Structure formats: structure tokens, C-alpha cells
Amino acid sequence: MSTTPATNPLGQTWFGRLANLSTLALLILILVISTGEMVHGQLLKFGEVMFSDPGQKVQYFLLRADPEKPTCNRDVNVEQEVARQEAAAASGAPMNGTGQSDDVDDLFGERKFNAAAVRESLKATVANCVERHEMYEHVRDHITPSLKFYRGLETSFFVLFKFGADNRSMILLILLTVTAAFTTMGFHHISLRPARYARDFKAQAWSMTICSLMMLYSCVRYYQISVESGVAVEDPRVYFMWMVLFAVLAAVSAYRIVRPPQSHDNEQGTWARALECIPLIANLGIFSCVYFFMHGHPSGPAIYAHKILDFISIPLALALHIWAGMLFKQSRLVDLFMNIMRPWKLSPEALTYIILLAAGLPTAYAGVSSVFVIAAGAIIYHEVRAVGGSSQYALAATAMSGSLGVVLSPSLLVVGIAALNRQVTTAQLFYWGGFVFALTSTMFFIASQIHRHNRHQRAQVASPSVAIPAMLREMKVVIPYVVLVAAIAMFYSHVLDTPFNEISAPSILPVMMLLVLIFDKKMSAREESSRQFASVGAAAAKPARGASHAMAPGSEEAYQPAYAAQRQKTSLKAIDAATTETIEHVGSYISLMLFTQLIGGVVERSEVMSLAPQVFPNVWMAMGFLVVAKVILGMVMEPMGAILLVSSTLAPMAYANGIEPVHFWMMVLVAFELGYLLPPVAINQLLTRQVVGEAEIDKSDAEVAGQTFYRRYERWILPCIVMSISLGIVAFGPLLVQRVAFFQPIAKLFI
Numbered sequence: 001m002s003t004t005p006a007t008n009p010l011g012q013t014w015f016g017r018l019a020n021l022s023t024l025a026l027l028i029l030i031l032v033i034s035t036g037e038m039v040h041g042q043l044l045k046f047g048e049v050m051f052s053d054p055g056q057k058v059q060y061f062l063l064r065a066d067p068e069k070p071t072c073n074r075d076v077n078v079e080q081e082v083a084r085q086e087a088a089a090a091s092g093a094p095m096n097g098t099g100q101s102d103d104v105d106d107l108f109g110e111r112k113f114n115a116a117a118v119r120e121s122l123k124a125t126v127a128n129c130v131e132r133h134e135m136y137e138h139v140r141d142h143i144t145p146s147l148k149f150y151r152g153l154e155t156s157f158f159v160l161f162k163f164g165a166d167n168r169s170m171i172l173l174i175l176l177t178v179t180a181a182f183t184t185m186g187f188h189h190i191s192l193r194p195a196r197y198a199r200d201f202k203a204q205a206w207s208m209t210i211c212s213l214m215m216l217y218s219c220v221r222y223y224q225i226s227v228e229s230g231v232a233v234e235d236p237r238v239y240f241m242w243m244v245l246f247a248v249l250a251a252v253s254a255y256r257i258v259r260p261p262q263s264h265d266n267e268q269g270t271w272a273r274a275l276e277c278i279p280l281i282a283n284l285g286i287f288s289c290v291y292f293f294m295h296g297h298p299s300g301p302a303i304y305a306h307k308i309l310d311f312i313s314i315p316l317a318l319a320l321h322i323w324a325g326m327l328f329k330q331s332r333l334v335d336l337f338m339n340i341m342r343p344w345k346l347s348p349e350a351l352t353y354i355i356l357l358a359a360g361l362p363t364a365y366a367g368v369s370s371v372f373v374i375a376a377g378a379i380i381y382h383e384v385r386a387v388g389g390s391s392q393y394a395l396a397a398t399a400m401s402g403s404l405g406v407v408l409s410p411s412l413l414v415v416g417i418a419a420l421n422r423q424v425t426t427a428q429l430f431y432w433g434g435f436v437f438a439l440t441s442t443m444f445f446i447a448s449q450i451h452r453h454n455r456h457q458r459a460q461v462a463s464p465s466v467a468i469p470a471m472l473r474e475m476k477v478v479i480p481y482v483v484l485v486a487a488i489a490m491f492y493s494h495v496l497d498t499p500f501n502e503i504s505a506p507s508i509l510p511v512m513m514l515l516v517l518i519f520d521k522k523m524s525a526r527e528e529s530s531r532q533f534a535s536v537g538a539a540a541a542k543p544a545r546g547a548s549h550a551m552a553p554g555s556e557e558a559y560q561p562a563y564a565a566q567r568q569k570t571s572l573k574a575i576d577a578a579t580t581e582t583i584e585h586v587g588s589y590i591s592l593m594l595f596t597q598l599i600g601g602v603v604e605r606s607e608v609m610s611l612a613p614q615v616f617p618n619v620w621m622a623m624g625f626l627v628v629a630k631v632i633l634g635m636v637m638e639p640m641g642a643i644l645l646v647s648s649t650l651a652p653m654a655y656a657n658g659i660e661p662v663h664f665w666m667m668v669l670v671a672f673e674l675g676y677l678l679p680p681v682a683i684n685q686l687l688t689r690q691v692v693g694e695a696e697i698d699k700s701d702a703e704v705a706g707q708t709f710y711r712r713y714e715r716w717i718l719p720c721i722v723m724s725i726s727l728g729i730v731a732f733g734p735l736l737v738q739r740v741a742f743f744q745p746i747a748k749l750f751i
Contacts, residue, residue, distance in 0.1 A: 019182040034507035036161030043154040056138045067139045072129040089113035173241040183587030189279035197269025200277040205256040207282035212250035214289040222302035281595040288598035304601030317506035325375025326578035327513035343470035345462040348389030353445040363405025372402035377691040391700035395715035403673040407433030410502025420647040423661035521571045596641030609649045622657035634675015674723040
């Protein structure tokens with residue numbers, strides 16, 4: 001995950017190109033699945049408007065296929081038919097037209113012919129036949145070339161959507177196979193330390209081979225047990241696809257044992273440090289498999305891995321969120337936002353606070369904090385550095401940049417909580433999430449001000465008379481982007497009848513970012529063309545930029561951040577680079593989600609949660625226990641898997657001890673975010689390390705060597721202090737308001 005697409009050699013091989021095209025096709029198919037129902041519904045509406053004919057009672061649904069000509073005879077002479085049937089009745093011949101006697105009528109003895117009733121029946125039959133023929137002719141007359149084209153488009157989309165909806169499990173497993181194989185081949189799985197030396201690569205390859213083979217054996221046993229149970233296997237393809245997934249990972253890992261990549265400076269490294277390079281999924285997988293195998297349950301790992309298909313919409317949505325994030329990285333949106341803020345010459349702490357506030361919304365749309373760190377971590381790090389922030393402070397801001405917005409709409413975590421727990425709704429959680437967001441962001445600002453490196457110096461904020469005109473000039477550039485985003489949102493809302501919310505966000509964001517990226521590249525090319533025609537003298541007359549990289553107020557020179565070199569200049573290349581990077585992140589992150597299910601299975605099967613009392617002496621002790629338990633879960637588990645485990649084990653315990661469901665889940669979200677910043681895993685810190693780069697981390701550590709303990713470990717301490725204090729307030733603050741008399745006057749504010 002630390003390799004950028006611009007320098008990723010694997011992405012330029014035939015294997016990389018195949019993985020890129022396959023992933024792009026699967027992501028588009030997932031988009032079709034997620035948007036299929038609303039798009040097809042609108043296609044039917046448009047078809048009704050364009051092709052229906054109320055005057056002749058022709059509706060679009062009648063035109064979706066060529067009509068069949070009625071076989072009935074509309075030219076029947078009613079009077080002749082009545083006379084025929086009357087004569088037949090008088091002669092005793094059967095009147096049912098079959099040549100056989102009517103057994104039912106024979107039960108009632110002699111029959112009497114009712115000419116009037118037969119006449120009315122025949123008239124109704126003939127009239128119905130005439131109507132059917134007329135409708136056939138009307139429908140046939142309305143089948144035009146334009147209708148055939150439109151219905152071909154509509155029905156083809158329906159077939160594709162239905163195929164995708166019926167095969168979502170297979171699509172996810174194929175996507176995971178392609179992306180995880182690419183990630184394994186390139187050594188991009190999440191680990192405590194990225195591989196650099198020969199033994200590091202060997203440790204990764206051997207551990208992944210062992211883990212994959214153990215999982216393959218578990219999948220085979222799961223299928224065998226399912227077949228031997230006597231109950232028909234619902235979809236054997238899914239079982240076989242699980243086997244293919246782990247067989248491919250085992251083959252790729254074995255290949256990497258035989259053909260390892262070139263190590264850093266051809267050094268071997270040490271086995272002790274190499275253990276830190278073992279992917280987290282290998283550790284989780286081997287540990288879980290050993291536990292289940294030792295307890296005589298070899299199919300256990302496969303069973304719990306299979307559970308990811310029970311909430312399949314979440315990993316599919318995450319894949320789309322990650323793709324949107326990578327497209328976002330290829331655009332200049334962050335540059336344009338920073339250009340608006342630079343004229344004020346804010347301190348690094350003040351600007352970081354604004355960046356984190358602005359990052360809250362994209363974090364919510366990214367689904368979970370880790371995904372946002374993947375998508376925008378490098379951007380935030382370099383922007384904080386550009387305004388004079390220390391490297392350790394920039395790393396701290398990057399690590400917790402995704403921790404603030406997970407409580408805001410339309411966070412995928414909150415949607416998952418509401419889907420699994422009927423005691424809460426997304427509206428309740430998002431409402432209180434706004435207060436939690438304000439709390440955590442403000443706590444970060446206060447902590448950063450207390451520990452400022454240059455707090456004895458007064459920030460040289462630019463004068464409003466200078467900063468505001470420069471800011472307004474930069475805002476002009478942003479207006480077209482705002483209009484484009486608003487137009488896309490309005491199109492979905494008014495044309496497709498799908499407002500932009502937590503449900504529709506995963507399917508709208510990638511489309512929005514694709515269009516914004518294409519527009520951005522066109523604007524960038526136009527600006528580049530304009531600069532080429534600028535006079536050399538005018539360019540030389542502009543003031544030189546300072547060493548701090550801060551843009552002088554009023555300057556029209558474009559600021560070029562460090563990460564801008566990774567962006568491609570054309571739309572196609574940018575989409576290609578974004579998709580390549582998406583492969584790595586989807587393969588590593590959804591694999592981590594998958595193997596977290598196994599740890600949840602170990603916890604569930606071991607019944608370790610039952611060791612804790614279900615009812616505590618008081619609510620304070622219950623909350624204290626739950627806080628510690630949630631932080632520990634956040635330290636070792638991926639968020640989606642942790643939410644599944646908490647919903648079935650610890651949530652009922654919280655409710656039984658008098659903790660309000662909304663209060664409990666707000667605490668859970670903050671506790672998880674603290675856990676993601678703490679060892680032994682510290683997932684957000686690991687992702688920060690990988691997106692920023694190992695070289696930048698080494699440089700940062702070298703800068704603070706010999707300084708105080710806090711300065712040396714600021715990237716760890718600052719986020720943990722902020723989230724710890726915030727967690728204490730979120731967990732125990734409402735209990736104080738509810739149960740301590742001193743706070744009763746303000747209790748009504750929290751109703």
C-alpha cells in the first residue's frame with residue numbers, strides 16, 4: 001500500500017493490467033447493482049412518458065416485447081352460433097363444444113337450453129376477442145425503431161442489473177480474489193512495518209502461504225460437511241469460489257517465495273524485525289485456524305469468513321468508497337481548498353484545525369476513518385508540512401484525520417450500527433454525532449495549542465484587507481466545481497428520484513468523482529495552455545516563493561504541493577492510476593475485514609465475554625468495563641467486524657445495565673477510534689505510515705532525535721490524548737448529567 005501508482009512496477013506488468021481492467025469492470029458492475037433499481041425505475045417512467053398512448057390505452061409495459069397475435073375468431077356470427085347450439089341441445093348432443101357429454105350438467109338431470117344466456121355469453125366473448133385484436137394492432141403500430149432502441153436499452157440494463165443482484169456474492173469474491181492476489185504479489189498487505197529487506201519479504205510470503213493453505217483446507221472441509229449434512233447446498237459456486245480465492249493466494253505467495261523482489265540495498269535484515277512485516281491478515285488467519293483446528297472444528301474459519309456475505313452491501317460499498325477516494329486524490333480539490341486558506345497565513349495549528357474540520361465531511365462519505373486515511377492521508381500530511389508544521393505534528397494530524405468525521409452523516413459505520421440494532425436509528429446517531437464531532441475537533445485544537453512548538457511567538461495572521469480579496473479570487477476558481485457537484489446531486493435527486501444520503505452515497509460518489517475528475521483535468525489543461533502563452537517577462541516579475549511554501553496573498557502563481565507529482569495529467573491516465581491504487585487498498589482492507597470475522601468467531605466460540613458479569617453493581621462500573629472492552633477491540637479488530645461482535649455480545653449487556661442505546665453507540669464509535677490509534681495494531685497509525693512513506697517516517701524520527709519524550713512521540717501521544725479525553729467525556733458526561741444533582745439544571749439540554 002505504500003507504493004504509489006506512478007512508481008508501481010507491478011501495475012505496468014501484464015498481471016497488473018489484467019487486474020486493473022478486471023477491477024474496473026467489477027467496480028462498474030457494482031455501481032450498476034447499487035444504482036440499478038433506481039435507474040431502471042426511472043427508465044420505466046421515461047418509457048411511459050415517451051411511448052404510451054392513453055387514447056388507445058397503450059402503456060409502455062405492453063411495448064416492452066413484441067405482441068402475440070390473438071388466436072380467437074372475432075368474426076363469429078352470434079345468431080348462427082346460438083341456433084347451432086340450440087339444435088345440438090334439442091338433439092341431445094353435448095353443448096360444451098368438445099363432443100363429449102357434460103358430466104356436471106348430467107348430475108342435474110334434463111337440461112333446458114337458455115338461448116338468451118348463450119347469446120349474451122357469445123356477444124361478450126366476441127367483444128373481448130375484438131378488443132384483443134384491436135389492442136394487438138394498436139401495440140403493433142406503436143412499435144417504432146426508436147421504441148425498439150429504447151426498450152433494448154431498458155431491458156438490457158434490467159438484465160445486467162438482475163444478473164448483478166443475483167450474483168453479488170460471486171462478484172464480491174471475484175473482486176476480493178483479483179485485488180488480494182495483486183496486493184499479495186506486490187507485498188502491499190497491512191503490516192506493522194513494510195517489507196524492505198530479503199528476510200522481510202520471506203516472512204511475508206511464507207506467512208501468507210501458510211495462512212492461505214490453512215484457509216483453503218477449512219473451505220474444503222466446510223463444503224464437505226455441507227454436502228454430507230443431507231441438505232441441498234444452496235449455491236455450490238460460492239463454496240468453490242472461496243476455495244479458488246485461497247488457492248490463488250497460496251499460489252501467489254508460493255511464487256513470491258521462489259521469486260522474491262529485490263530487497264533494499266540487497267540487505268538480508270534480521271528475523272526479529274522480519275516478524276513485524278508479517279501481514280495482519282496472516283497473523284489473524286493463522287491464529288484463528290490454529291484455535292479452530294485444535295478444538296476439532298476445521299470448518300470454523302471458513303464458516304466465519306462466509307459470514308461476510310451476510311452483510312455483503314457493506315464491503316461492496318467500501319470498495320466504491322475507496323475508488324471514489326482514489327479518484328479524489330487525482331483531482332486538485334484539496335489544492336483549491338488550500339489556496340482559499342493560504343492568504344490568511346494561519347499558524348500550522350489553526351490551519352490544521354480547519355483542515356480537520358473540512359475533512360470531517362469526506363471522512364463520513366469515505367465510510368470509516370481508515371478509508372479516509374488511505375484516500376487523503378498523504379495530502380493532509382504534506383499540507384500541514386507546507387505551512388510550517390513539524391513532521392511529528394503532521395503525522396499526528398494525519399493519523400486522526402479520519403477519526404473525527406465517522407459520526408457524521410452518511411458514515412457507513414453508523415449505517416451498519418443502525419442496520420444491526422433496532423434500538424437506534426441513523427437520525428438519532430447522526431444528530432448526536434454532530435456534538436461528538438464538535439467535541440473531538442475542539443479537543444484537538446486545544447491540545448495542539450497547549451503543545452505548540454512556537455507558542456511563545458504570536459501568529460502573523462494576514463490582515464483581512466489583504467487576505468479577503470486574495471481569498472475571493474481563489475474562490476472564483478472553485479465555483480465551477482461547486483456548480484458541477486450541485487448539478488450532479490440535483491440530477492440524482494430530481495431525475496432519478498434519489499436524494500444524496502447515507503444509503504445512496506456509495507453509488508453516487510464514484511460517479512460524482514469521475515465527472516469532477518474529468519472536469520478538473522480539462523480545467524487544468526486549459527490553465528496549462530494559458531500559462532504557456534504567458535510572457536516570460538511577466539513570469540519573471542512575480543515575487544519568489546518563500547521557503548515555507550506559503551502562497552503570498554494576492555499571488556496568482558499556482559501552488560504545487562509535494563504530492564501533486566503523483567497526479568496524472570489526463571483523465572484516462574488519472575482514472576487508470578486511481579484504479580490501480582484502489583486494487584491495493586481494496587485487497588488489503590477488505591481482506592482485513594474478512595479475517596477480522598475469524599477473530600470474532602474465536603471470541604464467540606471461546607465465550608470469553610461470558611466471563612464478565614452481565615449486570616454490574618452500578619452503571620459507572622458497567623460503563624468503565626465497556627469502555628475498556630471497546631478500546632481493546634478497536635486495538636485488534638477492523639471496525640465492521642467489531643461492530644458485528646459488539647452488537648451480539650456487549651450491546652445487550654449495556655442495555656441491561658441502564659445505558660441508553662444511543663449513548664452506548666456514541667461511546668463505541670469514539671472508543672474504537674482511540675483503539676485504532678493504539679498499539680499493538682494501531683491501524684490508523686499503520687495506514688499513515690504507509691501512505692506517507694517509510695522514508696518520510698525515518699526522516700521525521702531523525703528530526704526529533706535527542707528532543708523531549710513528547711516531541712519524539714508526538715505523533716502517538718497527541719491523538720491519543722485528544723481521543724482519550726473525548727472518550728471520557730462522551731462515556732461518563734451523560735451519566736453525570738443524568739445522575740448527579742449538580743448537573744440537573746442542564747439535563748434538559750440533552751433531551
